[in-house]
């Protein structure tokens with residue numbers, strides 16, 4: 013007998029797990045979450061986990077602010093599970109060219125009720141004496157932001173979803189979505205059997221292009237390798253430090269909670285084209301030449317004291333980018349019953365709680381002003397030449413920082 017489900021969520025990253033959980037909270041029927049390998053096998057397994065509200069676009073800032081509130085109340089909100097959230101604080105540093113942009117963004121955020129303010133460079137220096145600020149013009153500070161653990165959060169979402177009745181299956185790749193004679197979804201095919209369903213939520217992240225190719229769909233989602241260097245801080249700099257978003261040097265860094273380690277990643281969009289993969293399955297943890305050395309040099313520039321630190325690890329993960337670096341969240345009209353939430357690039361983790369909530373509402377046909385805002389992420393924006401843009405842009409970081 014063919015198994016049935018009301019909704020099949022495909023992809024066990026933070027986005028798929030969050031959507032499955034929020035659907036279960038809303039009692040959306042029998043939900044099966046299918047993950048081809050293990051939970052957090054993709055981007056969510058390697059993310060550095062920065063959680064901040066700093067976005068030049070007001071809708072992204074609003075979503076980030078709502079998610080941040082969920083991270084602050086995570087265990088209470090999600091059945092006692094821990095996301096690994098550490099509200100370490102978040103500094104954003106800019107050079108002369110970006111004074112106006114940072115000023116405009118901070119003012120915008122303050123008008124939205126976000127807890128952020130400019131901070132004197134002497135105060136930044138007092139908070140993190142190891143920071144070299146000689147090329148920084150101004151800084152802002154978000155006291156409530158910080159970082160969490162993307163794999164831990166993904167597992168927390170999945171466990172809570174399972175508690176609420178979601179059937180979470182790992183090692184179960186969806187090989188194909190079969191349609192009926194009218195072109196509606198009829199079932200999904202996995203190596204361990206078929207599941208009859210009318211609704212599939214595509215949350216396969218960097219695998220988005222390949223996943224629905226057999227349905228004649230073409231998702232503009234590319235796979236980029238993102239690198240991280242981990243350095244052990246010397247004893248004289250052993251205290252954890254807040255997250256630092258360095259828009260002068262185009263990198264970000266944060267410390268670990270329990271070990272004297274600092275992690276650094278790239279935020280130079282110009283480099284992404286160098287790290288593209290044809291297919292997400294081509295990723296095997298490879299490091300592209302030069303970038304880890306470049307990151308190490310950026311780290312030493314910003315924290316000269318780390319010259320005496322020890323490189324502990326260099327690693328990479330993949331993320332899914334779209335032409336405007338923003339996700340595609342939509343109902344895919346040519347295939348009735350198919351929804352997607354893919355292409356979250358470098359910010360899917362921090363947005364995952366609110367995306368889980370809003371996408372579940374969208375799928376269940378609920379409407380309210382926030383759900384309406386998801387229209388901004390529709391797939392057709394690329395064909396309509398209506399990419400998501402912001403009124404403000406940083407000189408080098410570009411995009412929608």
Ligand SMILES: Cc1cc2nc3c(=O)[nH]c(=O)nc-3n(C[C@H](O)[C@H](O)[C@H](O)COP(=O)(O)OP(=O)(O)OC[C@H]3O[C@@H](n4cnc5c(N)ncnc54)[C@H](O)[C@@H]3O)c2cc1C
Pocket residue numbers: 022023024025026027028046047048049050051052053054055056057058059060061062063162184185186187215216217218219223238239240277328329330331353354355356357358359360361362363
């Ligand atoms: C190094 C690095 C640093 C990052 N830093 C940050 C940060 O500081 N802050 C932030 O917010 N974000 C950050 N990100 C981005 C963030 O991790 C991603 O945006 C987010 O994890 C995307 O989640 P996802 O669920 O959409 O995709 P993924 O986590 O990639 O999940 C997709 C899942 O789908 C599964 N899958 C694929 N095909 C199938 C199939 N056919 N059947 C079943 N399952 C399938 C995959 O195995 C995978 O587990 C970072 C990412 C990386 C790599």
